[in-house]
Every structure is written in C-alpha cells, then in structure tokens.
Amino acid sequence: MLYRFGAGLGPMLARGVGGMAFEPQGDLHLNELAKSIVKNGTAENKETKGDPIFIVNTSRGFTTWLKQQNASLAVTTYQVGKLFLFGVQPDGKLWVFNRNIGRCLGLVVNGNELWVTGDTQIFNFVDAMEKGQKSTEGHDALFVPQVGYFTGDLDAHDLAVGGDGTLVFVNTLFNCLATVSSSYSFKPLWKPSFISRMAAEDRCHLNGLALRDGRPAFVTAVAMSDTFDGWRDQRPNGGIVIDVDSGKIVCSGLSMPHSPRWHRDRLWIHNSGTGEFGWVDLNTNTFNPICFCPGYLRGLSFIGNFAVMGMSKPRDNKTFSGLALDQLLGDRNMEPRCGLYVVDLDSGDIVHSLTIEGVVTELYDVAVIAGKIQPAALGPAGPEIRRTISFGG
Template sequence: MASLSNPVQGDTSITVSRGLAGWLEANRTSLAFTSYQTGQLFLVGVLPNGSISFNQQNFSRAMGLCGDGDRLWVGSLFQLWRLEDMLREGELANGSFDACFVPREAHTTGDIDIHEIGILADGRPVFVNTKYSCLATTDPVHSFRPLWRPDFISKLAGEDRCHLNGLAMADGAPAYVTAVSQTDVLSGWRARREHGGVVIEVATGRIVTDELSMPHSPRLVDGRLYALDSGRGQLIAVDPETGRRQDIAFCPGFLRGLAIHNGHAIVTASKPRDGSFKELALQAEIEKRDGEAWCGVFVVNLRHGDIVEWIKLDGAIAELFDLVALPELRCPMSLGISTVEIQNTITFENS
C-alpha cells in the first residue's frame, strides 16, 4: 500500500491489485491520470525492484490530459501546460525513471473549464472548452481560438450550456465529442443528467446517439468507438452509424477518462460528492450489487468485459478525471511547477 500526503487536503492511501505491476510490464506501458479535486497529476509505473511507483505533482484543478510521444499536455484551472521529457535515450532520472516530464510552457486561457485534449495534425493542441461549449485551440493573443461548436449551440457564451466534455481524435482531427445534453441555455444540462446525453460526429454535426446518461471520453480505436456512459457506470461501445449501444463492463463509480491499450480499456472512477449519485441509474446499480463507489482506476479486458487489475484511492482524494496510457515507458516521473527540483534542473542542447 502506498500513502500520499498533501498538507492541505490530508492523507490518501493507495492500494493496487496484486497483478498490476506485471500487467504494466507485460503490456509495455505506464499510466498518467489527474485529480481536479486536489489538483494533481499522477504518473504510475514500475520501479526497477518491481514495485509500483506513484509520482505526484501539483497542477491547480488538473483535468484534461493528453500524451503525445515525449510530450504531455495538462489542462488546469486557467492554463494549458506543455510538459516535455527531458531525458535522452537510455538515460534514467534518479536511477529509476525512464522519462522525466518537465513543464516548459503554459498558455493562459482563463478559467474556461478545459476538459479533454487532442493533438491536431499540425501539432497544435485542440481541447474541449466546456465553459464556452466548443472545441478550441491556443491563440497567440487571445485566451483561445474557437474551432467548432455543436449545431444546437446558438452562440459562444461562458454558460456551459450542454456540458461538452469528451473528445475522440482520428488522423489528427476531432472525430467525435460527447455532451450531457443538447440544451442551449445557461447550465441547461444539469436538468438532463439522467437521459439525453449525446455522441456527436464532428465533421457532419450528426447526433450519433442521444440515449446516454452523462457520457464522457469517446475513443476511436481501429474503427471501433468506445465511450463512458457515466450516469450508468458503464464502459460501452457505440456503433457510429446506428448509434446502438453495447455495454462492455460495469465499474462502481462515476467514470471519466479512458485509454484503450493492447485489448484493454483503462478508466478512472470517482466517488459521489454528496454520498450518493441521486437520480442517476449508477446509484441503483451499485446498491443492487451491494457495493460501494470507488475512487480509482480499472483495467478492463475488452474481450470478456472483466476488470483484471485496479488502483484504489481512499482518503482525501475522492475524484479523478482524465487518464492516458504511456506506451513504451516503464516508470515516468515529472517535476512540479513550484518545487526546488524544477529551479535547479537545467538542460540544454549539447552537440
């Protein structure tokens, strides 16, 4: 069991399934996930002695997360951060870490509630600007540059009208997004949590399905579209043509953040803020199964829908947000923006 301490938020204990280290090694990946509740980026890998490493750094209201080779993008309270792996091939940091992600640039967006992030074909980031109900990218002068919005959104306004939240990329372009509703009024989605969640095809504006409950995190992999039907606690596949939903696995928590890697889905789950999920079908399903909501990470085998490995957080951290797999990295770390290490770690190109 690992234990993390935050002087403001209190202690959190972390337990993992017995086979997690072996799974990470066998599938040649490590993981990164965020907690906006406590403002932290976690990097998870396997140390040389075979134990699990949790590297924890602070980014205020850390939410959207994107892995792009030797680069990580992190959306925070009012900035979009670019982190770069400073290590050369074959180098290790502190004798154990085969990647060290250093914050190199922050684009100031203001508080626009950045959710998920992708990378365009030209290398620019594209992100879900939830507060303004659109997809956007960075702008050298302004807070953001709008790129697309759903047809039912009549204007760009900082009103979080439909709770646009998830983004699936394909060939360097946005392919699908998720939203909690098709409402076009201030916070209208809050009255539509149980039904009416949508997957939208970006290129055409077509509503693929409108029968989901608080959907998040669409992912298009090998022509198959996955998503999280979060209000029901289900990892699902959605037929892009018919919108038909296929349940793959139930996970006991509110699901946000999804990575597909080597025949597995890796998803984050959060506990309810007020002790129950109230009107959501998720609450009734957990009670029917005589269970409790988790805060953690589930690894699901996509072939049979079983949860094969897991990470569980208990204590101060009760909500997670986004997650990415980091293929070919065994044990990554990062430097925090307010640490002594970042002040004293200086690198430059040496021919």
C-alpha cells in the same frame, strides 16, 4: 542535454499500498498531502477516523502486467490538484509520483510530450531525458514544463493532439472545441449546431473529444441545451454523442457521457451516469455496454486490447444525485470506488485494478505513457524547476 544542480528527489513513505511498501515521490509526503487537503477544505474525509490518509491498493498482477506492457500511467485529479504517475520500480513494487498542477482535468501524451489543463493555463511538459537514460533517482522519464498558455478559467476538459500537431481542447465554458493561441485566450474551432452563439454559459456541458485519423471526430455532451446551465436538468438521460464533421447526433439517451475514444475501428465511451463502459454502433446509433464498473467513469486510454479507465466516487451534490448509478450500486450491494480499472475489450472482463482510498475520491483523465515504466515530472512552480536545465546542440 539535461543538467540538474542542487536538486534531489528524496523518498517519502505513504501509509501503505495493498501490503506492499513503496516510496511515492514528488511535491509532498502523501499523508501530509491528505492532511493539507482536509485542512484547506478542498476535499472531505468523512470515512477516515484520525489522520487523513492516502492509500493505493493494486490487484495482485497489476504491476506485473504494467511492466509487461512496458508502460506507465498518468492520472489527473482536479479534486486535489494533482498529476499522479503510476509505474513500476526495478524491484517490481508500485511506483507513485505526484506533482501539484492546480485544477487539472484533461490530459494527453503525445510522443515525448504531456499536455494537461490547469486552473487558468494549459501546460506542455516535455521529457527532458535522452533515450535510454536513467536518473540517479531511478526514473526513466522526467517531464519538464516548457510552455504554458494562459487561457483564463474555461473549465477546459478533454485534450487531444491532431495529426498536424494542433492541440485541440474542449472549452466547456464556451461550449466549443478550441485551440491555444499566442494572442488570445483561445481560438474557437467548432461548436454544436444547436448552440446559437458563443457565450460563457456552459449550456450543454461539452466534455469529451475523440480523434479519428488525426482529426476531431466525435464529442460528448450531457445535453442538447442552448440555455445557461441547461444541461443540469437532463443529466439522467439527455447525454449525446455528436459527429463533428456532419454535426449529427450519432447516439442519444445517455447519462452524462464522457471520454469518447476511437480505438481499433470503434468509438468507445463511458456512460458515466450508469457506470457502464462500451461502444457506439454508428450504423444503429446505439450504445453497447460491455461492462459495469462501481463508480463514476471518466478518463480512458488503451494499451493494445486493454482499456484503462478512471473511476470516481459519486459526489454528494446535485450534479451527481438522481443518477441510475446509485440505484445500480445498491442493487448489486456495492460501494462506489475510486481508482483505475483495466478491461479486456474482447470479454469485457475487469482483469486488473488500482484503487485509491482516503481523501482522494475523484479522478478525471488517464493517459498511457508508452515505453516508460518509472516516470517523474517537475511542477510549474517550486525549487526544482529553478535547478533543472535542459539545452540542445
């Protein structure tokens, strides 16, 4: 049972959304969020004159499609430390909800649970609403933080929940797969064979994780490096995909690959440094792109035969400089974008989009929340968590 006392989620209006009014809710009015981001120096806003802004635009059929799928989307942005929830309101308008999480990257939805990484913790949120229940505010799910594992700053990236219920995450700082522990900061589970020892040196920038049959099966890394920060010198074409069981490299020559996922008997990945999304042929060890997207790709989830992927604007620093993506965008006379693309896996066509303008320019992960179209969440801090109680029995 969910019991809330003295807690209200008042509506807050953003600057605009593709000509549609909507009421984003959560921790902060999104224009005030934009102002605070710039004031605190956590994101630059070179393109916007006057007050910093946060604008969401969707393609014409995006909300209709999302409602037809009976689903909503969770998205992380470590740039501003936010978890965003995108759904559909009863009147068909876009639903946007945000919560402060800290430096959040990896995200996974498992049944009624949502796991997300933070600065020094990995959080477990549970939907506290009963099946079919709706709140007075209209949302049909309320993800409440229940457990937080203190890990220290491991630069944890992708998350996954195994078939046996074990949470597995990519411990990028220590170049390994790990799980949470009630006694230690983390428990290592696996590391690439070319990593000679456990060291807090981010040697290969291990970042992505794919499960197959409920077990860790494939990981992505930016380079096969065993020296401190050695991956940075191999960003353009040193990227690899590793088979976890055999330890063998099943695809190489990639540019900063991210977000491997096993779906419908194929291994899908982002070749982020080239803006390409595609699949790995495990017989020929080759990457087969099916579409180009105008941004740095990270985050991947699926709804049936559709892929939902996150897209960021390349940053003006050495991590993103010198990649083929810049040249490819120039050749197509395109500007980089931030947002979500929905891609048909059969044709490679981009069928729907959600773009973000203003101070938010980078996303990391995206997850589908099946069966919920207007979700909300409580943050791990703030007055609402004090006044929202759930109990069993």
